[in-house]
Amino acid sequence: MRIEPYRVALEELISIDTALNANMEYISLVLNEAVPIEDSEREVIESYLQHKYNVPIYNYTHEQLIEQKLGEQDGTRLKGILLTMERYKQSDDTNEMTLEVSKYRANEGAIALEMILAYQEGQWEISGYVTERES
Incomplete structure (x- = not known):
């Protein structure tokens, strides 16, 4: 299926630095227009993530998450993760x-x-990655 490599990539991303996932209240998934995914395919990925992690899935950018009051009181930390x-x-x-x-x-x-x-x-897997930035 066309979405499989994206699902595998998101799984890997979520599994890295799991401390960032602690007590996450949601996952916000933002796909840049350069990523060739149809809306129906994005919905399949979101449904998968929602069932696996049992949290709501949004499509908000960082600014929208803050506007929607989905950040902590100080505004520098999100209540969930932004992928x-x-x-x-x-x-x-x-x-x-x-x-x-x-x-x-x-x-x-x-x-x-x-x-x-x-x-x-017969399956997509991560063959390697380069950390571009970490904080």
């Missing part, structure tokens, strides 16, 4: 792609990665 898919690059090999993704909870609680995904033995 963003920034960029997508298809490699020359159709069984490989690169995604730039980030996970944000607070200014001192964020990570951004460039993930390389490969389709091997």
Whole structure:
């Protein structure tokens, strides 16, 4: 399925630095327009995340989360996690792609990665990643 590499990437992103997930009240998923996902595919991913983590799924940016009062009182920390898919690059090999993704909870609680995904033995998996920034 076309969405499988995105689901695998989000799973990996959530599993990295699990302290950022502590007591999360929601997941906000923002897909940049450069990421080729249809609305119906995004809904399948959101449904999967909602069932797995048992939290509401939003599509709010950081600013919108703060406006919706989904941040802590001081405004620097979110009550949930913000997952963003920034960029997508298809490699020359159709069984490989690169995604730039980030996970944000607070200014001192964020990570951004460039993930390389490969389709091997009938499934998508992470073949490596480079941490772009971590705080």
